[in-house]
Amino acid sequence: MSETGSPVALEPEQHIARLSPRMARRLALALTISVLAFVLVAASMDAKPFEFDALTFGGSFLAGLFAQLVDGALGMGYGVTSNSLLLASGLPPAAATATVHVAKSFTGAASGLSHWRLGNVDKRIFGRLILPGIIGTLFGVHIVTSIDGNTLRPWISAYLLGMGVFILIRAFRAIHIAMPNLRRVFPVALLGGFADSVGGGGWGPVVTTTLIGSGHEPRTTIGSVNAAEFIVSLASGLSFTVLIGIQHWESVAGLVLGGIVIAPFAARLTHRFPRRTMMVAVGLLISGLSIFSIVRAFA
Secondary structure, rough: OOOOOOOOOOHHHHHEEEHHHHHHHHHHHHHHHHHHHHHHHHHHHHHOOOOOOOOHHHHHHHHHHHHHHHHHHHOOOHHHHEEEEEEEHOOOOHHHHHHHHHHHHHHHHHHHHHHOOOOOEHHHHHHHHHHHHHHHHHHHHHHHHHHHHHHHHHHHHHHHHHHOOOOOOOOOOOOOOOOHHHHHHHHHEEEEEEEHHHHHOOOOHHHHHHHHHOOOOHHHHHHHHHHHHHHHHHHHHHHHHOOOOOOOHHHHHHHHHHHHHHHHHHHHHHHOOOOHHHHHHHHHHHHHHHHHHHHHOOO
16 A cells, blocks of 8 residues: 555556476476376286387477477467377377377476476466366367267367457557456466367467457466466366276377477477567467467368
8 A cells, every 4th residue: 555545556567476496396396296197007008018119209209209299389389289190190089088188187287396496487477377277178179079079170270360360460460568457367278278178289379369459468478378377287187097998108298298398498489489579479379379270170
């Protein structure tokens, strides 16, 4: 409160979450141990635990590198990118979807940790993304296991295409960063969690695109959305594991390790990109992916 009794607006920096180097190292060690434990458990549960498909692992590792580089730097694209690459490699659609969501539980933790360490996370946005994101993703899991998710993808892609074009238009105008409108976060996160489960990826495209398009600061928006994605992906990953199971553990391991390796570098790209460059990159990426999804849906 000010001397006159009126509330004083907090500076944006007071809402930024940061990790100390010691805590970052501890959390990174815990994540590494969790990944190793998961790979060992998944391999032991495989029908042929002593057979290792190096080609599948290598292809998934490269897919994880590229997908996380895109997602960590631009705040979107991991699910869509990795899912498309896995399908192109010959993995069945149901297995590819389950693989991506399980892998995102770990890569999301690595990406969120990196953004948290660099001060890219706004605590106000992060806290309001969690609950609606989980609700949306659980509802999406229920839908995708009951109805063919392909029928919904064109509608989601059309929305994303419109947002991508809108961001490109804003990028070439004078950029005015507005204070975060926290009332918009709940419905956006709800839709993002739903789209992510149904469309094989969509948390970043829906949430990041909408918030940046409404005037939120790109760097902290991308960091906050990536940090929240860990918890949302964990909910969907556990749900898909229970309902579908892990059929190709080499693919999961490859995606996870590739994403963890590149996550710190991708987060630094977000920290250093100029705002206009980031907005153009986000607009082009989401527009291109949306057009591709629409064409593939109606082909």
